[in-house]
Amino acid sequence: MKSTERDKLDSQLQGKERLRIKVAGVIQGVGFRPFIHRLAQELHLTGWVCNTVEGVVIEVEADTATLRSFLEKVHSEKPPHAHIQSLESTYLDPCGYSNFEIRESHEAGEKTAAILPDIATCPDCLAEISDPQNRRYRYPFTNCTYCGPRYTIMEVLPYDRSKTSMRHFQMCSDCQAEYENPEDRRFHAQPNACPQCGPRLEWWDTQGNASAVREEALQKACEALREGKIVAVKGLGGFHLMVDARNEESINRLRDRKGREEKPFAVMFPDSESVKNECQVSPEEEWILKSPEAPIVLLRKLGENSSLAPSIAPHNPYLGVLLPYTPLHHLIMKELGFPLIATSGNLSDETICIDEREAVERLAGITDGYLVHDRIIIRHVDDSIVRMMGGREMVLRRARGFAPMPVFLKKNGCSVLAVGAHLKNTVAICRAGQAIVSQHIGDLETTQSYDAFLNVVSSFKWLYGFSPEVVACDLHPDFLSSRFAKLSGFPVIPVQHHVAHVLSCMAENEIEGPVLGISWDGTGYGPDQTIWGGEFILVDGNSYRRVAHFRPFSLPGNEKGVKEPRRSALGLLYEIFGEQLFSKKGIIPLMTFSKRELKLIQDMLKKKLNSPQTTSAGRLFDAVASLLGLCHLNRYEGQAPMMLEFAAEAEKTEESYPCPVVGIPQGKAEKPKKRKKKKEDDFQEAEFLVDWEPMIWEIIKDVRSGLSHGIISAKFHHSLAEAIVTLAERVAREKVVLTGGCFQNRFLTERVIERLRNKGFRPYWHQRIPPNDGGIALGQLVAVLGKGGRV
Numbered sequence: 001m002k003s004t005e006r007d008k009l010d011s012q013l014q015g016k017e018r019l020r021i022k023v024a025g026v027i028q029g030v031g032f033r034p035f036i037h038r039l040a041q042e043l044h045l046t047g048w049v050c051n052t053v054e055g056v057v058i059e060v061e062a063d064t065a066t067l068r069s070f071l072e073k074v075h076s077e078k079p080p081h082a083h084i085q086s087l088e089s090t091y092l093d094p095c096g097y098s099n100f101e102i103r104e105s106h107e108a109g110e111k112t113a114a115i116l117p118d119i120a121t122c123p124d125c126l127a128e129i130s131d132p133q134n135r136r137y138r139y140p141f142t143n144c145t146y147c148g149p150r151y152t153i154m155e156v157l158p159y160d161r162s163k164t165s166m167r168h169f170q171m172c173s174d175c176q177a178e179y180e181n182p183e184d185r186r187f188h189a190q191p192n193a194c195p196q197c198g199p200r201l202e203w204w205d206t207q208g209n210a211s212a213v214r215e216e217a218l219q220k221a222c223e224a225l226r227e228g229k230i231v232a233v234k235g236l237g238g239f240h241l242m243v244d245a246r247n248e249e250s251i252n253r254l255r256d257r258k259g260r261e262e263k264p265f266a267v268m269f270p271d272s273e274s275v276k277n278e279c280q281v282s283p284e285e286e287w288i289l290k291s292p293e294a295p296i297v298l299l300r301k302l303g304e305n306s307s308l309a310p311s312i313a314p315h316n317p318y319l320g321v322l323l324p325y326t327p328l329h330h331l332i333m334k335e336l337g338f339p340l341i342a343t344s345g346n347l348s349d350e351t352i353c354i355d356e357r358e359a360v361e362r363l364a365g366i367t368d369g370y371l372v373h374d375r376i377i378i379r380h381v382d383d384s385i386v387r388m389m390g391g392r393e394m395v396l397r398r399a400r401g402f403a404p405m406p407v408f409l410k411k412n413g414c415s416v417l418a419v420g421a422h423l424k425n426t427v428a429i430c431r432a433g434q435a436i437v438s439q440h441i442g443d444l445e446t447t448q449s450y451d452a453f454l455n456v457v458s459s460f461k462w463l464y465g466f467s468p469e470v471v472a473c474d475l476h477p478d479f480l481s482s483r484f485a486k487l488s489g490f491p492v493i494p495v496q497h498h499v500a501h502v503l504s505c506m507a508e509n510e511i512e513g514p515v516l517g518i519s520w521d522g523t524g525y526g527p528d529q530t531i532w533g534g535e536f537i538l539v540d541g542n543s544y545r546r547v548a549h550f551r552p553f554s555l556p557g558n559e560k561g562v563k564e565p566r567r568s569a570l571g572l573l574y575e576i577f578g579e580q581l582f583s584k585k586g587i588i589p590l591m592t593f594s595k596r597e598l599k600l601i602q603d604m605l606k607k608k609l610n611s612p613q614t615t616s617a618g619r620l621f622d623a624v625a626s627l628l629g630l631c632h633l634n635r636y637e638g639q640a641p642m643m644l645e646f647a648a649e650a651e652k653t654e655e656s657y658p659c660p661v662v663g664i665p666q667g668k669a670e671k672p673k674k675r676k677k678k679k680e681d682d683f684q685e686a687e688f689l690v691d692w693e694p695m696i697w698e699i700i701k702d703v704r705s706g707l708s709h710g711i712i713s714a715k716f717h718h719s720l721a722e723a724i725v726t727l728a729e730r731v732a733r734e735k736v737v738l739t740g741g742c743f744q745n746r747f748l749t750e751r752v753i754e755r756l757r758n759k760g761f762r763p764y765w766h767q768r769i770p771p772n773d774g775g776i777a778l779g780q781l782v783a784v785l786g787k788g789g790r791v
Contacts, residue, residue: 024055025085028159029116031145034187046097051105051158120294120325122147140328165376172197199375208360221371229368237381238352239345248309263636264313266320268342270333293401294325295384351452403439417468419481420777428777472780476525497524500779514540521740522618533616548688565622565640566632651710656718657695
C-alpha cells in the first residue's frame with residue numbers, strides 16, 4: 001500500500017475500534033443474523049455476521065460509544081425467539097471494513113449451536129394466506145423468519161437451506177429477492193417458499209394414488225371430513241388422523257381401526273373463541289394455546305350443551321385442545337368451521353408416520369384418504385401436551401415447539417449420551433454446558449418405536465457431530481434402552497430410575513442440594529431388585545440416599561398387575577389380611593374375579609410366585625381406585641389414578657386419613673434374595689416407612705358406609721400430602737422436589753405445594769421437562785456429570 005493510501009486509511013480509522021462478538025444459545029433460525037444486519041445499518045456500523053456450528057460470530061467497527069450501544073441493543077432488542085446463553089466480546093484494532101454484510105456460514109469447529117423447535121404460524125403469515133391479493137393466498141407452506149419448520153427439516157448444523165429438506169426446492173426470483181433483502185421479513189428465512197417454487201399438496205386414495213393437487217387436494221380432504229371420513233394429514237412433524245369431532249359414529253370407527261379403546265383424543269378447534277364454547281379457559285391457558293409452541297392444552301370441559309361427541313374423552317372432565325399451528329391446519333379449519341379430532345397418525349403404541357409411502361402401508365385400514373405434500377420430514381415430532389400446574393405451565397409430553405431446546409447445566413464434563421427409560425422414552429446428550437433432550441419417542445414396546453429410538457440417537461450424532469465418551473442408562477437390565485447401551489461399545493453407567501427423576505427436576509429448576517426428592521411413579525427398578533415407586537430421596541452434592549419409601553406390598557401377576565388395578569388392590573389387602581382376605585365379604589376388587597382366578601392369585605401370593613414386592617405410589621393409586629370401584633382394568637396408562645383425581649376435584653373437604661411415617665429399625669427390613677453386591681448398591685437402608693395400612697382400613701369403612709367417591713378420594717390425596725409434609729419435617733431440608741408420573745396429578749401436586757409452603761418449605765416441580773419418564777434421560781445425564789461413576 002502506498003504511503004498516501006495508508007495515511008488516508010489511518011485517518012479514516014482514527015477513533016474507531018473493531019469489536020468481535022461470539023454469541024451462543026438459541027440464535028439460528030430465529031432471524032438473529034437479519035436482526036444484527038438491521039441493527040448495524042441503523043447504527044452505521046461496518047463489518048459482518050455469520051453462522052457457525054457453534055453459534056453466531058459478529059465483527060463490527062465504529063467508535064467505542066457506538067459499539068457499546070450496539071452491545072446493549074443486541075441484548076435488549078433481540079428477536080422474540082432468540083435466547084442468548086453467552087456472549088463473548090473482544091476489542092481489536094480496526095480493519096477498515098467498507099460495509100456490513102452477512103457472510104457464508106462457517107462449518108469448522110464443534111457443533112454447539114442450539115437448534116430451534118418448529119414454530120407456529122405467525123400473525124403476518126396468517127394474514128398473507130387470508131389475503132386474496134397476496135401471492136401466498138391460501139398457500140399451505142407459507143413461513144418467514146419468525147415461524148415455520150425448523151427442527152423437522154434440519155439435517156445438520158449450521159442452519160442453512162442447503163442443510164435442510166428445503167434444499168430440494170429452488171427459490172423463484174421473487175422468493176430469492178425476499179431472502180436477500182435485509183428489510184424483508186423473509187431475509188435469510190431458510191424454508192422460504194411460495195406456490196411457484198415450494199412444496200405442494202396432493203390428495204391420495206387409500207392405495208396411494210394421487211387424484212388431485214394443490215387447492216383441489218385441500219378441497220377433496222375437506223369434503224371427506226365433512227362426510228365423516230377419516231383423513232390422514234401430513235403436517236409438520238408427521239401425520240395426524242383427523243375426523244369430525246362432532247360425529248360419534250366416525251370417532252368410534254377411528255377407535256376400532258386404531259386400536260384405541262378409551263384413551264382421550266386431542267381436538268383441534270378453529271380458534272380460541274370456539275374453544276370457549278366447550279371448555280373453561282383461563283387467561284394463562286389461552287396464552288399457552290396461542291403461544292409459538294402451540295401445544296395441546298388440557299382444559300376442563302364446560303359439560304353443558306356440548307356439540308362434541310362423548311367418545312372423544314369418555315369419563316374424563318378434561319379435553320386436550322389445540323389450535324391450528326401451520327398454514328395447512330389454518331386453511332382446513334377455516335374451510336370447515338368445526339372442530340376435528342387430531343390424533344397421531346399411527347396404530348396404538350407405535351410412533352407417528354412421517355413418510356407418505358410409509359403411511360399408506362402402516363395406516364392401511366384406518367384412513368379413508370391421505371392429504372400429503374412433498375416436503376420431506378427429517379424426523380418425527382409429535383404434538384406437545386401441557387397443563388397448568390401450580391399457577392404455571394407443566395409440559396407432560398415434550399415435542400413440537402419445545403424440543404430440542406437446551407437445558408443449561410451448571411456442571412460440564414465428558415460427552416454423555418443418556419438413553420432414557422422404557423416408557424415415554426427420550427434421549428439426551430451433553431455438550432458445551434447444555435443438555436439437549438430429544439422429542440418424545442414413546443414406549444419402546446414395538447419394532448417401530450425401537451426403530452424410532454435408534455433413529456433419534458443416530459440423528460443426534462450427525463446433527464450435532466456428537467460422539468459419546470460414556471452412555472447412561474436405566475438400572476433395569478432388561479429395558480431395550482439399557483440393552484442398547486450395553487451393546488454400544490462405550491462405557492456404560494446405570495442410573496437408578498428415581499434418582500434420575502429427582503436430578504431431572506433439580507436441573508431444570510437450576511437448584512443444587514441438599515434437596516429432599518419426592519419421586520413417585522408406577523415402576524422403577526431398585527438396587528435391591530424390587531420395584532420402587534414411592535421414594536423419598538435425599539440428594540446432597542453427588543450423593544443420593546433413600547431416606548423413606550412406602551410400605552411394600554406384593555403385585556400378583558407383575559406386568560399384568562400394572563394393567564389391572566384390581567390386582568394391586570388384592571396385593572395390598574393381602575399384606576393386611578393374609579389368607580383371610582379370600583374369605584372376606586363386600587370387598588369390591590374380590591368380586592371382579594372368577595373363583596378360578598382368585599384361587600390362582602391366592603396361590604401366587606402365598607407362594608410368592610410372579611408377585612414382586614413394590615413400594616410404588618402409582619400402584620397404591622391403582623389399588624384405591626379399585627377399592628372404590630372406579631377402575632379395575634386400565635384401558636390406557638394411568639387411567640385409574642386419573643379417575644381418583646377427577647373424583648377428588650368434584651368434592652370439597654379438608655379431611656384426611658391417618659398415613660403415619662414410622663421409623664424402620666436398621667437391619668429389620670425384609671431383604672430380597674442374596675446376590676453379589678454391585679457397585680450401584682450405594683443406597684443405605686431407608687430410615688422411614690410410610691405406612692398406608694391405617695388409611696386403607698378407614699377407606700374400606702368409608703366405602704361400606706356409602707361415603708361418596710369424591711370425598712374418599714379427596715381424603716386419600718390429602719393423606720398423601722400430609723405424609724410428605726411429615727417426612728419433610730423429619731428430614732429437615734428446606735428444598736423439596738416433586739417428580740415422577742404421580743405429580744402429573746394436579747389435585748395432588750397443588751395440595752402438596754400448598755401444604756409444604758405453609759410449613760416453610762420451598763417446593764419445586766417440573767415446568768419444561770416432563771415429570772414422567774420423558775424426563776429420565778436428563779436426570780441420567782446429570783447423574784453422570786455429577787458423579788462420574790456408577791449411581
